[in-house]
Amino acid sequence: MDPFFTVVIPTGPDTDRLTLCLQALTAQTLPPDQFEVVVVDDANRPETAVVVAHFSAETRIEVRYLAQRDRRGLAAARNRGWRAARGQFIAFTDADCQPQPTWLASAQGMFRRGAMVVTGSVRAVAPRVAGQARSQPVPDITELSTANCFCQKVALERAGGFEETFDLAWREDLDLQFKFLEIGIPILRCPEAAVMQPMHPTGWYTSLNNERKKRYDALLYKRHPELFRQRIHRSEALVARQYLTVAGLVMALLAAAVSYWSVALLGMAIWLAFTGLSLMEEWSGQADLLTNAKQAGATSVASPFLSVYWRLYGAVKYRVLYF
Template identity: 35%
Template sequence: MEDIQISVVVPTYKRPVLLKACLKSVVNQTLEKHQFEIIIVSDGPDEESEKVVVQELKEGAPAIRFLSLPNKSGPAAARNLGWKSASGTIIAFTDDDCLPDKNWLKNIVSRYNGQKEIAFTGRVIVPVSKQPTDFELNTKGLETGEFVTANCAVTKATLQTVGGFDEAFKAAWREDSDLHFKLIEWGIAIEKLDEAIVVHPVRKAPWAISLREQKKTQFNALLYKKHPSLYRQRIKSSPSWNYYFIILFFVVLLLGSLLEISWLMSIGLSGWFLLSTAFAFKRLRVSRKTVSHIFEMIVTSIIIPFLSVYWTLRGAVKYRVLFF
């Protein structure tokens, strides 16, 4: 194992079709096979993913290991198990729904000059349809992310210094930003590596997926608690006040209805309707205009402010931080 320069860590959980495509892309790297290893880490018991790895080994793939967490603990915990078990000096991270370019690892290794502590952030390409959905556009935001685990590489020594990923981030949300901010706070160099490319296809999403996604916003509070200044500088400069005003006007509408005060009802209804309509229009302005998608945007735009604020405040309470 002494020849291994770079270890690829891929967290997964019961997505064998996606994992198989990702694994094929990593296996077919142009970097010499003896120079890298692949570590697939399942976020809990997962026979389907293990079968994918076993099949690749039967087909003569390079060094691949399958590891599994005893219980579902999130991608941050899976990645920690992966890099701590790795033999390479450099740890490259990608996700099971990604397709690394064939020269991905070669370009990372070529840029590395033996530094003990350094990180690289590669280029992510998200192909979308000519008339993208709101979900496609949200996923496409990965292309402009400063540091995402879909495509980054960090020396093992660096991960040991900063403590790896914070396993308190139980979902695939903000754990990469937390690592990014720790690298900045520790003064560790982060080099942009545009030639190291990973393609991130947009997976098929169920109707109203944006409602389910709101649960992740609770982890914004944790990231803010740990890195308040960097959060405001790099993530969101101010709270989503429009959501709070939408809710405020809705409460005014309810009060006016309960108290049978017509002018109060009118103020509440007008404010809620105008702000909700503006929110829906903003999402639709750049996304698909089919009847189904328009209806989805209208319905979810009415509900999202309430869910987002709920999960935001729940995160603030859970992590004991003043965060809106």
């Protein structure tokens, strides 16, 4: 008999987090014969295959391992997982999440009452402080988080699954959410279906690296212009400030090149003013100002240029008028 659920877990090179995720599934209150697990390895690492094989041998849970020949992103990995599913109800989570014991049972109740798409709750667990772990809800930035959502397989088939052009982990969940809304499939909430997501330390440069994801905003806007305008919060003041920051420095350099010094000074003043404002915001709340001075300075200087570049890159690449 086919299982009720297929749990799809896309994963990369971090086998330690995947192990914790799989271990959490052994505590499910739903009987193990009612769900299977499909791990899709986007990194195609032998170590991951070993982890999955060991887990399968040690538990009563049926688990399958699928390796992506090429790294195509988590959207493609999720598509491969749900299309290989034996269950008619697909549970998505991420390898760095730890589903709570009633995760599947809570969602099953929603589906038995007629739901087609369900989103659960995600609780971020902060690093231990003085021997205590702290958890807090993740802000609702999307109605459908791939860290914790459930879909009837037929709903995914109707929507076409995840758009694989989103080959970084950014906006692919919103794209699927918007597709469901456009074809009239409601998304229901089930807070009792919870996963924990430990927060891991990142380098100060992470925010700069993440600027490249902004190119996908242009793609999402092109695919769903009305819903993008209605549901995506974007600080127009911040965007305008970033463009003015870039324009100020460009104006200063071009004017200096042709010896228009008054224009060059004006451009430099604009750049310094907005960069200084960003620097104060970066420093706000920092306990050790001296230690973070270089980091805040680098972020304040580089962020506007990276943000503008990746926005325009996305507009050009996806051929859409988006700023």
